[in-house]
Amino acid sequence: AQTVTQSQPEMSVQEAETVTLSCTYDTSESDYYLFWYKQPPSRQMILVIRQEAYKQQNATENRFSVNFQKAAKSFSLKISDSQLGDAAMYFCAYQGNQFYFGTGTSLTVIP
Amino acid sequence: DSGVTQTPKHLITATGQRVTLRCSPRSGDLSVYWYQQSLDQGLQFLIQYYNGEERAKGNILERFSAQQFPDLHSELNLSSLELGDSALYFCASSQGSLQETQYFGPGTRLLVL
Secondary structure, eight states, X not given: OXXXXXXXXXXXXXTTSOEEXXXXXXXXXXXXXXXXXXXXXXXXXXXXXXXXTTOOSOOEETTEEEEEETTTTEEEEEEOSXXXXXXXXXXXXXXXXXXXXOXXXXXXXXX | OOSOEEEOSEEEEOTTOOEXXXXXXXXXXXXXXXXXXXXXXXXXXXEEEETTEEEEEOSOOTTEEEEEOTTSOEEEEEOSOOGGGOEEEEEEEESSSSSOOOEXXXXXXXXXX
16 A cells, blocks of 8 residues: 655754655655645645656656655655745655555754 | 635534535546545545546545536535544545546545534
């Protein structure tokens, strides 16, 4: 069965610094997508970045980038130049024939 | 604003009751997904509909049911409610049915007393 694991329940970063959030997954499917979603205190789920498994190139969206290691089934999120508005719960998600979310990492940004 | 709307925003009810949550997808999206997020928990996928047909099923209880109507809006029906059903229920939509980015609505916060 597919699972998504986020081993860091909480992380903190100084403003303007870089932080990496970890995610691993388990699957027997060859074709799937991976996502990072952000959930601020408003509880709205906001898409941060997505990665197609068939693409070797790591996805990048402005200050957000991923390190996708397909063989290792690892999908980490790097946030550069952290801003106060980045403080939120971050969820890693797997989308193949089913949909699985990790338990989340709560990110605190320290001014 | 994702373009996905959910009503109501908040719902308070009693154990044993039945409620209906409504979702309107983004314009042009054919798929609707339902998720449950309990307090301090990740999201649990419940069910997906694509163009009116059930496409995928997750951890949805037998007391829960859903449907997607011809105008593509969807309803999630929760019956014989228990205290543990208190949660934030999200609807998401996507254009197609396979491995596409889902856009989430603001959620319906259900409190069962």
